[in-house]
Amino acid sequence: EIVMTQSPATLSVSPGERATLSCRASQSVSNNLAWYQQKRGQAPRLLIYGVSTRATGIPVRFSGSGSGTEFTLTISSLQSEDFAVYYCQQYNNWPPLTFGGGTKVEIK
Amino acid sequence: QVQLGESGGGVVQPGGSLRLSCAVSGFTFSNYGMHWVRQAPGKGLEWVAVIWYDGSNKYYADSVQGRFTISRDNSKNTLYLHMYSLRAEDTAVYYCARDAYNPPGSYLDDWDQGTLVTVSS
Numbered sequence: 001e002i003v004m005t006q007s008p009a010t011l012s013v014s015p016g017e018r019a020t021l022s023c024r025a026s027q028s029v030s031n032n033l034a035w036y037q038q039k040r041g042q043a044p045r046l047l048i049y050g051v052s053t054r055a056t057g058i059p060v061r062f063s064g065s066g067s068g069t070e071f072t073l074t075i076s077s078l079q080s081e082d083f084a085v086y087y088c089q090q091y092n093n094w095p096p097l098t099f100g101g102g103t104k105v106e107i108k
Numbered sequence: 109q110v111q112l113g114e115s116g117g118g119v120v121q122p123g124g125s126l127r128l129s130c131a132v133s134g135f136t137f138s139n140y141g142m143h144w145v146r147q148a149p150g151k152g153l154e155w156v157a158v159i160w161y162d163g164s165n166k167y168y169a170d171s172v173q174g175r176f177t178i179s180r181d182n183s184k185n186t187l188y189l190h191m192y193s194l195r196a197e198d199t200a201v202y203y204c205a206r207d208a209y210n211p212p213g214s215y216l217d218d219w220d221q222g223t224l225v226t227v228s229s
Contacts, residue, residue, distance in 0.1 A: 032214070034214075034215035034216075036153075036216075042221075043203055043219040043220060043221055043222055044145075044153065044203070044216075044219055045219070046215060046216065046217050046218075049208070049214070049215040049217075055217065087152065087153055089153075089215065089216075091213060091214045091215055094213055095155070095158065095167040095168075095169070096155050096167075096169050096170075097143070097155040097158075097213075098155065099152055099153040099154070099155070100152070101152045102152045102153075
């Protein structure tokens with residue numbers, strides 16, 4: 001099973017600032033990596049797939065990068081609606097699909 | 109517009125059973141693999157099970173293997189999760205989600221609102 005590790009667990013950022021979230025895989029997942037956003041009390045929402053492709057309707061301030069075992073989600077200028085928990089997920093080697101533990105982006 | 113509507117959650121005693129349903133609309137259900145993913149209170153996401161678009165293949169997380177059964181009725185556009193021998197650690201919000209690829213094995217591009225299952229005496 002591929003273990004996904006996200007850091008930091010919590011990220012405190014001021015509105016308008018840049019946020020950088022990390023995700024590491026225990027072995028290479030190639031480019032089979034997705035990111036999700038989950039707001040309190042809501043279902044997860046797909047943000048990015050294939051490392052860097054934004055899902056339909058996702059603003060350009062969200063971008064993904066990386067390859068192999070190291071990946072990054074960047075939010076270029078945080079808006080109030082971006083404060084949420086973010087999860088990475090690998091789909092290169094499954095079952096099982098595996099998720100990271102999440103990074104909570106909170107208001108500084 | 110893709111819609112997934114879940115039902116069947118509630119409180120059940122340890123050792124008990126429950127069936128979750130996920131009714132979908134807005135896309136051709138029979139063309140997509142479907143997953144169940146759960147989230148324990150205050151915790152992260154845990155993949156539970158997947159079923160192929162035609163029901164021909166099913167896979168489970170080790171934590172539920174032998175106790176949960178995923179199924180689907182394409183004539184009713186409905187996904188199911190039959191849960192048996194429930195344990196306290198199965199307490200979670202359960203989500204059904206659509207796999208973006210056919211056959212499945214990728215990212216999950218649509219999720220329902222989730223239903224809470226509480227296992228407690």
